[in-house]
Amino acid sequence: MFADTTDHSLLNFEQRLVFRTVARGEPLMSQGEAADFFAIVLSGDATATRASSDGPVVLANLGAGDIVGELGLLLGRLRAATITAATDIEVLLGDETAFSALLDLAGVHERIGLQVSRRLAEDTKAIPIGRGAKDLVQLRPLVPGDREPIYAAANAASPQTLYRRFFTPGVPDKRVLDHLVDIDFVDHFAWVCLSEDAVGIGVARYIRDRDDPSSAECAFSVDDNWQGQGIGTLLLGSLATAALSAGIETLTGSVLAENAPMRALFKKAGARSRHSEPGVVEVELSVDAACELISVNDRLALTATVVDIVHAGGLALTGQRQ
Numbered sequence: 249m250f251a252d253t254t255d256h257s258l259l260n261f262e263q264r265l266v267f268r269t270v271a272r273g274e275p276l277m278s279q280g281e282a283a284d285f286f287a288i289v290l291s292g293d294a295t296a297t298r299a300s301s302d303g304p305v306v307l308a309n310l311g312a313g314d315i316v317g318e319l320g321l322l323l324g325r326l327r328a329a330t331i332t333a334a335t336d337i338e339v340l341l342g343d344e345t346a347f348s349a350l351l352d353l354a355g356v357h358e359r360i361g362l363q364v365s366r367r368l369a370e371d372t373k374a375i376p377i378g379r380g381a382k383d384l385v386q387l388r389p390l391v392p393g394d395r396e397p398i399y400a401a402a403n404a405a406s407p408q409t410l411y412r413r414f415f416t417p418g419v420p421d422k423r424v425l426d427h428l429v430d431i432d433f434v435d436h437f438a439w440v441c442l443s444e445d446a447v448g449i450g451v452a453r454y455i456r457d458r459d460d461p462s463s464a465e466c467a468f469s470v471d472d473n474w475q476g477q478g479i480g481t482l483l484l485g486s487l488a489t490a491a492l493s494a495g496i497e498t499l500t501g502s503v504l505a506e507n508a509p510m511r512a513l514f515k516k517a518g519a520r521s522r523h524s525e526p527g528v529v530e531v532e533l534s535v536d537a538a539c540e541l542i543s544v545n546d547r548l549a550l551t552a553t554v555v556d557i558v559h560a561g562g563l564a565l566t567g568q569r570q
């Protein structure tokens with residue numbers, strides 16, 4: 249978190265913090281409380297839990313260097329989790345002014361933004377969409393825990409699906425797949441589509457254009473057994489809805505000329521297309537028009553879920569992140 253910070257600015261910042269020890273078993277912060285401070289764990293272990301009807305659910309194990317309590321401060325919400333000392337812990341506590349100073353430290357703004365987006369994404373319950381369609385599916389943002397399922401889906405995909413998605417035969421290199429999982433949610437966002445029994449059946453993503461933050465390239469993949477059943481249509485409408493929240497106006501894509509389903513799908517969203525290199529078609533479509541592929545109710549539900557994630561709780565430096 250502080251890798252880019254000079255000793256001098258770190259020392260200045262530290263003077264705004266209060267040192268505290270919390271004994272093993274005691275709460276550092278409690279779910280439901282007003283969020284008026286954050287904490288940096290200096291030593292020891294702590295656990296983040298959330299109350300549920302089945303008792304507390306462990307969300308994360310925390311240790312030295314972790315920062316907690318920033319979400320409530322940023323979003324002006326009550327604490328969404330309880331942090332309990334698993335061993336005796338030493339922490340530094342900071343108030344809202346200290347939090348602003350924290351964000352001013354070199355590199356910290358971006359890293360906290362990523363942490364906030366990730367925490368919100370991991371916290372998102374899958375949203376049912378496509379009511380009235382043949383199958384009801386659910387969407388949630390892609391999260392780091394999807395790495396293994398993404399590898400498995402790539403290994404299970406047919407040669408045609410892999411070729412149409414990656415333009416090269418065979419399963420892509422692990423580095424390519426890792427790039428598809430290591431997303432920042434602001435400039436690179438992805439929805440995972442789940443069947444009614446919560447099995448992953450498709451992914452849709454956009455990657456914002458570095459030179460034009462109002463434009464992003466999109467890509468889609470639906471499991472072979474689920475293709476041709478309307479999932480791609482729901483994914484394009486849902487991706488456009490997330491893109492709209494992120495301030496993106498245009499989606500672009502490269503499609504193999506022979507890829508009739510994807511070309512038909514883009515056409516349904518009013519895409520303009522032009523041939524580029526032989527066998528490849530470049531498309532460009534309006535985000536507003538693509539949103540129309542899903543119902544207003546679905547759009548409202550997705551937007552309510554995604555807006556803080558794609559803005560990193562208001563911290564996003566759109567188009568400036570790597």
Ligand SMILES: CC(C)(COP(=O)(O)OP(=O)(O)OC[C@H]1O[C@@H](n2cnc3c(N)ncnc32)[C@H](O)[C@@H]1OP(=O)(O)O)[C@@H](O)C(=O)NCCC(=O)NCCS
Nearest residue numbers: 409412468469470475476477478479480481508509510512
């Ligand atoms: C392309 C893909 C994402 C589309 O998803 P999907 O769930 O199959 O799409 P849908 O069922 O919503 O169909 C979209 C449109 O494609 C057309 N379509 C569907 N199956 C088709 C087929 N076998 N042949 C021709 N057109 C077809 C239809 O016009 C359909 O719209 P409609 O049913 O309203 O008429 C999916 O087929 C896929 O993952 N393919 C392999 C990977 C890929 O090509 N990725 C795109 C790279 S950018």
